[in-house]
Amino acid sequence: MSESTGSPGLRPTRQRLAVVETLDSAEGFHSAQEIHDLLGRRGEAVGLATVYRTLQRLADAGEIDMMRTEDGEAIYRRCSDSHHHHLVCRACGRTVEVEGPAVERWTRSIADRHGFADVSHTLEIFGTCADCR
Amino acid sequence: MSESTGSPGLRPTRQRLAVVETLDSAEGFHSAQEIHDLLGRRGEAVGLATVYRTLQRLADAGEIDMMRTEDGEAIYRRCSDSHHHHLVCRACGRTVEVEGPAVERWTRSIADRHGFADVSHTLEIFGTCADCR
């Protein structure tokens, strides 16, 4: 019991480092399986189960973001990206990333008002883009 | 071609009615499997696949709300007719319906700015409610 740094025996193994690095060098969100593929392509073979385990731990530790796609798949990304939302075209799938301090503020105040703490949110906007109209 | 309501041949079968009724009489969010159970308990046996199909259609048609639990399961509930969003407690699942004209306006203007028409959106707010803290 000499541990105190909140990382009770978490070895920086080759596999873990590889996962983190891959995630770092990849833009945006990726599923566990994508990461697994990327690792393979990179020559850094890592077992699928290990990728899942590692991503979970990292997410639990708050070192990476985790969210769900429309169809329930878990996707991860390195955390430092700025928070933003998506404007998606229904027809062609084109996606624009948008930000809105107003929305951030609004969600926080709404949550406050109802006594909710530790607030996060998801927002997706759908529409038909100019080209598809 | 006397159809115009966007429902090209959607029969109100016993099964569909049963699903809708069950959802109506149940508070809050429920998974497809829960609905299937409830139906069984009610004596209105409906195949699991049918429950899934029906819930999907209803959700597509906007007649019910669909969201994902933390672990990727799809859950549904009847939604009141007015457009609103959800403030959900991560711990106990308690849900508050919230409205926000500001957000509605914001999404529309953002979409406009990018040339998107026919705009809709989804917004979910997560947090830890007062009781669960």
Next chain:
DNA sequence: CCTCAGTTGACAATCGTTCTCAACTCGTCT
């Protein structure tokens, strides 16, 4: 060098969800 907790990976197992397909329902036409 030895030990042991932590870790790994191949593979099986789970579990929600979707697919397949033959049987069925029910308006509609004759």
Next chain:
DNA sequence: AGACGAGTTGAGAACGATTGTCAACTGAGG
């Protein structure tokens, strides 16, 4: 009434993401 056919249904198989299992491995410390 009977035939027709698009839409629907249900049982079970198939699927795909994720998690569990367990023997082999690794590495820091004694």
